[in-house]
Amino acid sequence: MTKKLFVLRHSYAEPMGEVRDFERSLTMEGISTARALGRKLLNDRFNPHQIVCSPAVRAYDTAVNLSEELNINEQEIQKVDKLYEASVRELLEVVNDMEPTTESAILVGHNPSISYFAEMLTSSGIGNMEPCGLVMIDFEGITWKQISQASGTFVAYYHPNREV
Numbered sequence: 001m002t003k004k005l006f007v008l009r010h011s012y013a014e015p016m017g018e019v020r021d022f023e024r025s026l027t028m029e030g031i032s033t034a035r036a037l038g039r040k041l042l043n044d045r046f047n048p049h050q051i052v053c054s055p056a057v058r059a060y061d062t063a064v065n066l067s068e069e070l071n072i073n074e075q076e077i078q079k080v081d082k083l084y085e086a087s088v089r090e091l092l093e094v095v096n097d098m099e100p101t102t103e104s105a106i107l108v109g110h111n112p113s114i115s116y117f118a119e120m121l122t123s124s125g126i127g128n129m130e131p132c133g134l135v136m137i138d139f140e141g142i143t144w145k146q147i148s149q150a151s152g153t154f155v156a157y158y159h160p161n162r163e164v
Helices: 028-043 057-069 086-097 112-120
Strands: 002-009 050-053 077-079 106-107 134-140 151-160
Touching: 002 112, 028 057, 028 106, 050 057, 057 077, 057 106, 086 106, 086 112, 106 112, 112 134, 112 151
Parallel strands: 002 106, 050 077, 050 106
Antiparallel strands: 002 134, 134 151
């Protein structure tokens, strides 16, 4: 059985300095980009079983806008405190703790760790994920608990305006 993980950097947010970092909201561009990504994933028949995100306003708002386009109830979004300012190790802990019955999940976090995490899982040169950039990773024949460095296969990089 293949597990699918979609690693998503939050969408475009207010600049730093106007409010506390944790409270930064999405810009209008951030909202429309997250919604466009949701529509693209829906058109590609992506049906995640779980959305896990940082509790920071910009990450949660990205998850909400995405979930609305995917027809997923907002109450099903799981906020995980450690995803805010998470290290790669903490991101891995969250993935390793996912329910065994979950087949596919979206993980919404922050740079630079979210980009490093996608690279660590796939051993691919993904580079700096742009806001609302999403990396699709497949894990063949292993459980969430068994996911570790280089255990995944890079499938695609999505952005609402293109696929790389």
